Amino acid sequence: MNQVVKDFACILIVFGFCALFVYGAVGGSWPSELGVQPGKGDQNKLLTDTEFTERFESWAALVAAVSLVCSLGWYVLGEWGPRSKSTGGGWLFAWIGLLLVVLLAVIVAFFWGPPASENGWVLDGFFAAIGLFFFYVATALFSPTNTKYVVPGSTVLRKGW
Amino acid sequence: MSNFVVGIGGSGAKLMQALIHLGAAGMMPAHRTEVTGLLVDPDESNGNVLDCLSLEKAYQDCRRQLKVGKTDLFAADISLTGPWTPLVDPKVDTLKKIFHYNQLAATDSEEAQLMDLFFERQELDLSVIKGFRGRPAIGAAVFANSVDFGKPGVWKEFRSSIKTSSTASAPHVLFAGSVFGGSGAAGLPTLSRLLSNHLKGDVTNARFGLILFLPFFQFQQVEGEAVQADPASFPMATAEALKYYDDQNFLQICNSIYAVGEEFPAEMSVPAVGAKEQRNEAHFIELVAGMGAIRFFDDKLQSADSLAVAAREKDSTLTWNDLPTDGQMKKANILQLQARLQQLAVFAVAYHYIFYPEIQDALQSPGAATKGYWRDLIVRKGVNPQEAQVPLAAADAYAVLFLEWLLQLSTPRRGGFYPGLVNPNVFAKSQGMDWTLKLLRDFQPDTIKNLLKNRPKSRIDYRTIDNRASRANVKDDDAQGPGLLVRALYDACAVD
Numbered sequence: 001m002n003q004v005v006k007d008f009a010c011i012l013i014v015f016g017f018c019a020l021f022v023y024g025a026v027g028g029s030w031p032s033e034l035g036v037q038p039g040k041g042d043q044n045k046l047l048t049d050t051e052f053t054e055r056f057e058s059w060a061a062l063v064a065a066v067s068l069v070c071s072l073g074w075y076v077l078g079e080w081g082p083r084s085k086s087t088g089g090g091w092l093f094a095w096i097g098l099l100l101v102v103l104l105a106v107i108v109a110f111f112w113g114p115p116a117s118e119n120g121w122v123l124d125g126f127f128a129a130i131g132l133f134f135f136y137v138a139t140a141l142f143s144p145t146n147t148k149y150v151v152p153g154s155t156v157l158r159k160g161w
Numbered sequence: 162m163s164n165f166v167v168g169i170g171g172s173g174a175k176l177m178q179a180l181i182h183l184g185a186a187g188m189m190p191a192h193r194t195e196v197t198g199l200l201v202d203p204d205e206s207n208g209n210v211l212d213c214l215s216l217e218k219a220y221q222d223c224r225r226q227l228k229v230g231k232t233d234l235f236a237a238d239i240s241l242t243g244p245w246t247p248l249v250d251p252k253v254d255t256l257k258k259i260f261h262y263n264q265l266a267a268t269d270s271e272e273a274q275l276m277d278l279f280f281e282r283q284e285l286d287l288s289v290i291k292g293f294r295g296r297p298a299i300g301a302a303v304f305a306n307s308v309d310f311g312k313p314g315v316w317k318e319f320r321s322s323i324k325t326s327s328t329a330s331a332p333h334v335l336f337a338g339s340v341f342g343g344s345g346a347a348g349l350p351t352l353s354r355l356l357s358n359h360l361k362g363d364v365t366n367a368r369f370g371l372i373l374f375l376p377f378f379q380f381q382q383v384e385g386e387a388v389q390a391d392p393a394s395f396p397m398a399t400a401e402a403l404k405y406y407d408d409q410n411f412l413q414i415c416n417s418i419y420a421v422g423e424e425f426p427a428e429m430s431v432p433a434v435g436a437k438e439q440r441n442e443a444h445f446i447e448l449v450a451g452m453g454a455i456r457f458f459d460d461k462l463q464s465a466d467s468l469a470v471a472a473r474e475k476d477s478t479l480t481w482n483d484l485p486t487d488g489q490m491k492k493a494n495i496l497q498l499q500a501r502l503q504q505l506a507v508f509a510v511a512y513h514y515i516f517y518p519e520i521q522d523a524l525q526s527p528g529a530a531t532k533g534y535w536r537d538l539i540v541r542k543g544v545n546p547q548e549a550q551v552p553l554a555a556a557d558a559y560a561v562l563f564l565e566w567l568l569q570l571s572t573p574r575r576g577g578f579y580p581g582l583v584n585p586n587v588f589a590k591s592q593g594m595d596w597t598l599k600l601l602r603d604f605q606p607d608t609i610k611n612l613l614k615n616r617p618k619s620r621i622d623y624r625t626i627d628n629r630a631s632r633a634n635v636k637d638d639d640a641q642g643p644g645l646l647v648r649a650l651y652d653a654c655a656v657d
Binding site for chain 2: 089
């Protein structure tokens, strides 16, 4: 099978796990289990559990989508963009740029996402995991050949492909 | 199983260069990849000979330092000795001195009278230290006087090698040189006859071949030289020489004779009578002759009493399909043979202009290097980057020599010729008829897709080569160390 098709499939599988993670968090009410209490909503009204969960799901999906788009964008850029030079310095900046986009989505989710009255940092952790962790895993393990060792740590993580 | 080549004079040395490149491309017959070469030239410092020796050294450096495994790259086992010169003492450099003319003349001997009969006074006093200046009669006398197969030295060793190899299989002994100049015209018939006669007794299975270079270049007259080869006399000298080969029944001595020439001679950029100044550019005729040598070496392609004629389709160019091959070869095999040279051409360009600069960057900052081939084949394999430096530089040194050769083949100094094998603009630039390799900063990697011309299949591009290199997975235990990297990069340049 063509390497590009394989890599795309692997990236989609990574984000399949991301979706499962979001689904598990929403379905299993993991934030509540970890002590997150809904905060006050738009009209200074305390959110119900259902409203809180819906908001959490939407923002988690948004962060995951940004992470997926950035991961695919990184792949497209690496595969069809300019060829990397021996030290790949420019490419590292490009990757950090995309990482910052994902981070921005996570920060936006912190401030605009579901309000929590207690243990809000747990939600922050969820968004960071959904955005940054899956972006890192997808790009470190399944970057195109041209940029496969640009992502920090990929030289350790990638072996044999 | 050995092949033997005696390259006589400048043209013989240039054929040897072509054979080294064809050997580097893996074009020697699979079962006969060993070539033992001997250069013969009275002018030891002849530029063509020196170039040939430099090339052989660069080739040997690659073979010795790079374990590339079982592949076409650097496949031929080529060794070269010489140049052997018939002049024992550089001070004894004229016919008069070599044959002790003055002593002979003092006694009014027949030998002195014969010398007066056959040679002009000017020729008797001519120093042959820079070659025979287009006077084969002088050279023939000098060669015949100095070759001694019984005396320890080059010829005895060469003869012994032929004899030793004859026990395993038939040795193929090829003589190459020009028929219109001095050294080749004198040495070809003399040395081939001497050696074949000498081997007759104890090597019965040897096959002899000749490559006769007919005129394919010309040059301006060299100022201040009273005796020198005259290009205007080349056609006449050639006609006489061919008549001589026929009269002397060389087809009885030799199993194959390849005569190659060019109707539109190329102008050599620097005319010189000899020494290091005589550094004639490579010409595609030498590649054509090299294809003849490959045919001669291949004992599966031998057919008795046959005449093969090869010519190119258009005068104005030379394409891959114009490279002559044996009529018995199947189309697929011919394409495979062409593909080997094409792959070496792509590799040389990619290695010199793309990979090697990246390798140098990686050597300077090993921790920051991110190219897949470097991390996977050097860092991950535990190869010490500093130890890899010299072998990887050797591959680059060879690549440059190959590119210069390829450039000269593609741009003969004559009007109305356009390159049909490769596009020289990819890796070289011109100023009028003078071409030079591009500097690294002038090279555009994306143009590599335009390198190979007149090929039946799809083009190979930079992206494909770079991706293949970074995905390299060489399954060959014999490819090791920096050789594994060079092998992977070579494999990445495979043409369809």
